[in-house]
Amino acid sequence: MRFLSLSVALIVFSTRAFALDPSFDCAKAGSSAEEAVCASDALAALDLELARVYGLAATSDLSSERLNELKATQRGWIKGRDECWKSSLGLEACVGNEYAFRIAELRQGYAGAREGDGPSEGPFPYVCEGMDAPLSVTFINAEPPRAVVGMQDGTRVLVAGPSGSGVRYEGIDMVLHTKGKEAAVEIDGAASQCMQDDIG
Known part of the structure; x- marks a missing residue:
């Protein structure tokens, strides 16, 4: 029985050790949405893709006005994502949708966001x-x-x-x-x- 418990513990440890880390520090997760991202490889993958696409948009040849607009809409998006705890879809589904919407929005609105290879x-x-x-x-x-x-x-x-x-x-x-x-x-x-x- 002790061997079985140790085996289960090792499996759990190894699963966590190879979990996908999102673009932010999970030790500083400040909302239930960020906690959901830290607990899900699927959401972490979306977070990493959004960070990649946003980074491409932000470092492309934008005017200062357009860059300020990009930063402001990203802050607004984060606030919206963090409201997912209220959603009737459930937290994880809502957060996944919010990431998908934002990735599409950035790719639609910023040519730089469509550069490079990603998912x-x-x-x-x-x-x-x-x-x-x-x-x-x-x-x-x-x-x-x-x-x-x-x-x-x-x-x-x-x-x-x-x-x-x-x-x-x-x-x-x-x-x-x-x-x-x-x-x-x-x-x-x-x-x-x-x-x-x-x-x-």
């Missing part, structure tokens, strides 16, 4: 049958993979689920199934075929 890609425009405007899709290839879909009526975060081929991203009222440059989207039960457009 996020896009945004890519998808032209869909029956839709007046293209979808704007940013992919975050962390675990689990996410797609942030910008539409005329707002932005949604979809999470990858089981799929026979391609990748199927699911949300509350939307499904996006991608395969190469082709995609199928379903919103409130209405389906449409889409194609990734060339970025000019």
Whole structure:
């Protein structure tokens, strides 16, 4: 019995020893959202990607006014993320969504944030049958993979689920199934075929 307890203790220790560290010091976590990031490799991976993308945006060729705007919106985002303890989605899901939204927002708004290699890609425009405007899709290839879909009526975060081929991203009222440059989207039960457009 003692050997079993020691083995379990070693497994727990080794799991923690190899946990992913976020961009901030977990010993100084100042909110339940930051504590959730420190307790989850999935959230820590999103935090590291956001830090990378934000760093690229901040060190690109921005005017002082644009840089001040970037810093102010980041402070506002942190305050919003820290309000996730109030969310009906649950703390971890809300924090994950907030990170995904912010990564997509930075990639959309700052060309510098799209440089280098990392788990996020896009945004890519998808032209869909029956839709007046293209979808704007940013992919975050962390675990689990996410797609942030910008539409005329707002932005949604979809999470990858089981799929026979391609990748199927699911949300509350939307499904996006991608395969190469082709995609199928379903919103409130209405389906449409889409194609990734060339970025000019």
